[in-house]
Amino acid sequence: MSSVHNYIAVNNPDIPLLSPEGHSDPRMGVLTDVSSLMASSFNPNELPSGYEARLHDIYLPNATVRTYRGKFAYNVRLVTESGANSEQVGSCLFLDGRMTTMLNGKSKGIVISKGQQNFKYDPNREFSHWGDADTSYHILHFSIDPKYFISFLPQDEPWADDLTNRILRSERIIGDSPAYISLQQHKVIQNLLDCPMSGKMAQILMETSVVQIVLWQLHALFRDTEGRRPARIAQHDHDVANALKEYLTANFLDDHSLASLARHFGVNSNKLMFLFKSVFGTSIFEYISDLKMEYAMRLIREDQKFVTEAARILGYKNPHHFSAAFKKKFGICPSAVK
Known part of the structure; x- marks a missing residue:
């Protein structure tokens, strides 16, 4: 030293x-x-x-x-x-x-x-x-x-x-x-x-x-796509995207709109969508959906919740819509989870 x-x-x-x-x-x-x-x-x-x-x-x-x-x-x-x-x-x-x-x-x-x-x-x-x-x-x-x-x-x-x-x-x-x-x-x-x-x-x-x-x-x-690297994102913009991810992770069960998120983070709606997708490779609402489905899996598998209960907790008014989203994410119906 x-x-x-x-x-x-x-x-x-x-x-x-x-x-x-x-x-x-x-x-x-x-x-x-x-x-x-x-x-x-x-x-x-x-x-x-x-x-x-x-x-x-x-x-x-x-x-x-x-x-x-x-x-x-x-x-x-x-x-x-x-x-x-x-x-x-x-x-x-x-x-x-x-x-x-x-x-x-x-x-x-x-x-x-x-x-x-x-x-x-x-x-x-x-x-x-x-x-x-x-x-x-x-x-x-x-x-x-x-x-x-x-x-x-x-x-x-x-x-x-x-x-x-x-x-x-x-x-x-x-x-x-x-x-x-x-x-x-x-x-x-x-x-x-x-x-x-x-x-x-x-x-x-x-x-x-x-x-x-x-x-x-x-x-x-x-990787080098067509001879060009992806555009760099300013550190401040990256911090905004990271803060949004942390916020959504902690509050994914709340109702969110793009307009309300943009107001919360003081960023234009289009820019907010662009930043999140550029940094994390998925859209804001795809990320929220993934968090909800992973939580639903825990509710059903670990907490032994009924499918209708899990759907209600996640805010779905129609259990069939919940089952369709669950199957799209995991490839199986929630009723098949053991």
Whole structure:
């Protein structure tokens, strides 16, 4: 650890990882207090009151899942000076926080913020990651064995061939600009972190979730439609879309109109529809419908509600309309759920 330009440099491999030996259940990852690693190099035992930073590591056969939550007590610069981390491909998803990735010798970095993601391969240790103090972070990071990574890339995608060749040549890789975390990824992230299984079954299910999340990420970052990348969305507009998603997730049973949502968020109706679809890949009301149907499934399967009760709770006046929407979502009638 060293202090450079008012930033505390932390060597990533110095942050301890859970040893997989003796842990057949991947959910038995340890929660590590790394507050001391973020302390000042001049006052290593002195931290601001109330400060806490924790890591949770889960080892899978071909990948490591790391979750970081907390605040940096000081400005930090994460570097890879030693260890095996640089040999792995890395996938990073920011559920909260903001950080800048710098390439050695460059003056301009790549900023990744809440709700965004990026991918990197850094075999020559050329990147550093800069984070500011007093910023809340919730980061999900995957370290994946390169051979395994190459094995699950889709062979019919041009970007997959390019990534494979660059890894085999030990060339650095990073997305030119972060992509937004999609709704599909959010669902799989929840499945990954809430996996109810243990042992080998958990390893298979969790590693499958990692593959799904990373493939969605690579598709968003590296595909090139007709030679053009999708138009970038300003950070403020992304924040509006993210705030709308959080609002709908908490209030999906309420009656919503596009006009009322536009007034609530102070955005033109057409722009609000465009932002949500651009960031999350689905419309506002498709998202509300998905939330309702997933809730209906829980009501029927877990709470043992009758179909008519579930329809009433979700605001359907006609149970047949509810059954049709349920079957469209899940492929089965609600009466067939056991």
